[in-house]
Amino acid sequence: MGTLDTQDLLLRGLSASFITSRLLAPDGGGGPMSERERAADLCRLATGWGLQGIIRMEAGFEIIHCDFADGLEQVQVLRRSPSESGGGGDGGREEWTRVRELEFLRGLSERYGDIGAGRTMLDYSGMVSALFFDVNLTNPDAARPDLPRLVNISTADLTDIREYLEAVLATRSDWASGGGVDWRGVTDLVVGRYADRLLLMGEGGLSLEDIRSEVDFLTATFVDGEADPGSEADAEAAARCGEHYVGHVAAISTTASDRAVLAAVRSVTGRICGTLFSVRRLLHRADASEDSAVAAAATLRELAAWLGWARFRRCAGGCDVGEVCVVPMWPYGTVDEYYTPRCTNGTGTGGPSYWGGRGPRPGL
Secondary structure: OOHHHHHHHHHOOOOHHHHHHHHHOOOOOOOHHHHHHHHHHHHHHHHHOOOOEEEEEEOEEEEEEOOOOOOOOOOOOOOOOOOOOOOOHHHHHHHHHHHHHHHHHHHHHOOOOOOOOOOOOOOHHHOOOHHHOOOOOOOOOOOOOOOOOOOOOOHHHHHHHHHHHHHHHHHOOOOOOOOOOOHHHHHHHHHHHHHHHHHHHHHOOOOHHHHHHHHHHHHHHHOOOOOOOOOHHHHHHHHHHHHOOOOOOHHHOOOHHHHHHHHHHHHHHHHHHHHHHHHHHHHOOOOOOHHHHHHHHHHHHHHHHHHOOHHHOOOOOOOOOOOEEEOOEOOEOEHHHHHOOEEEOOOOOOOOEOOOOOOOOOOO
């Protein structure tokens, strides 16, 4: 839904028109994009819910700790150098700037996958999302239907979602790390199993024999004996495939959030497995040919596009040790980097900002 929709429309209860007017107005002391006001409002909510602060996505992750006297201990205070422009004349300053930008991006890129093992424990069984509700999440920007928004949801529906959130917070306040379903672990297994293989089969230009072998490898675990592709036994195998990563957690999915996520994951694994077995039937037909392989690859590309996993957005071949893979992270990044992440050594390539012109240093 986007961090601003979630914070402003859902949590703060502001109207879309008011938000737009504030974002476009000059900074009146509230910080860029009214961030100071936003943080103050969020802290009023967090305090009422018995929380010390908010963790949110930014360039990397960001902690809004509401009261520094609560839960923090001053460990060290050091003065920064009065000048960080580097030495050696203009050339030295340029190199210093390049290195700073590279190392800044390197630090951010370490958070692409997660915030760091053990640093923050997430209560997946207490997740709340507008996707759990039967509401209109259509993006008013027709060019980006892939990005859901909250701007078309009625005030009553937003109130329902917020009340559900408050109920979850009340019932999960005594949650201890280690309880509930580790949905991150479940979904990581699914992505790890299929992501690279789908790209290989869809975009690798494989022959009929190669793509058939890949599909057979992915489906063999679920096929009973010599069941003919297209038979009733084949349908049962597809069903076993769809349940492989979720069947064991169904019995312990005890919260409403668990059940919503379980349904979502089942729909994804069901579509993956249904597609794989459909391709398997196509490639095992007696008249299968290289044209069949082309058709199968197109079907698998369509599946990958529907999945839209972040795993598909990586710098091809990886980056050199002196480079970092760059994707748009508020407020940095370009339109091109969204569709084709690139390696950088700290120098920008320029181009239109992904963030509609609001992001500084468009080369990053």
